[in-house]
Amino acid sequence: MAARDEPAPHATETGTGTKQAPLLVLGKIAEILNAFTLARSSMTLREIQQRTGLPASTVQRLVTNMVAHGFLDRAGDKIRIGVRMAYWAGAAAKDLDVLEVVNPVLKNLRDQTGETACFFRAEGTQRVCVAVAETHHALRREMSVGKIAPIPVGSSGRVLLAWNPELAERVLQEELPQLTDSTVTDRDELRRLLKQTRAEGYAITVGERIDGASGLAAPVFDSAGDLLGALMIQGPTLRMPAEKCVEWVDTLVEHAEQITRAIGGRYPS
Secondary structure, three states: OOOOOOOOOOOEEOOOOOEEOOOOHHHHHHHHHHHOOOOOOEEOHHHHHHHHOOOHHHHHHHHHHHHHOOOEEEEOOEEEEOHHHHHHHHHHHOOOOHHHHHHHHHHHHHHHHOOEEEEEEEEOOEEEEEEEEOOOOOOOOOOOOOOEEEOOOOHHHHHHHHOOHHHHHHHHOOOOOOOOOOOOOOHHHHHHHHHHHHHHOOEEEEOOOOOOEEEEEEEEEOOOOOEEEEEEEEEEOOOOOHHHHHHOHHHHHHHHHHHHHHOOOOOOO
16 A cells, blocks of 8 residues: 555565565554444545544545545545445355354443343244343343244334334234333334334333333344344343433444444445
8 A cells, every 4th residue: 555654664574584564554544444334434534534533644645545446435525435345245244154243242242231132133023032142140131042022022123123114014913912011002103113213223112021121222234234133232120221221322333333344234225
């Protein structure tokens, strides 16, 4: 890469007799790429500079080179991840086991919040837990792989319906189950909540499936922009009142986005 802030360091002799210069510029390239997120998919040069903290001249030179090599694309004054990156991501994800990506993210989310983290997928009009990292707290709401629950109830179900309108309409044609006094059973209200979930990018529920239990969930998407599943944090409302759930929204969404990016996914257009 020609662009750099300073002259290239002198090459050093390796054990194999070949010469190799420290590629410090790769760290700066990684910073620029990491500045883009699914929610912030295009930025100006100034916005990239503000996000990375790199000097404006460095950003200008590196972005120019990254556009030339297909890492980034430019449209007017906006920069976005290059389409060519999707080609490389597709090759990386070809034989990828999604759960190999999901499980470490669940453990990290569990360790950051202290509560159970799980991943749900839709199966008909039910939702099923396909991966879980259980809390270390003695007081917990039981969750295990294979656990099934009605899809209209709870935060993960709300996410699974919000990004699957056909399934949502099918569910809304049936009688909505009432599991607690807080369960939403009014079809118009559920439609409103699904619309709100899609607009906000997450869902929070308190006491809808089990009295005294809370949950918050966010969507994960595949390479076609289709919903893959819902990433969820759940626990006793005693430790997870609504205010605490709100505090954890950014953390949850970041972890959901991490899975989406790792599997070569993208937000639906």
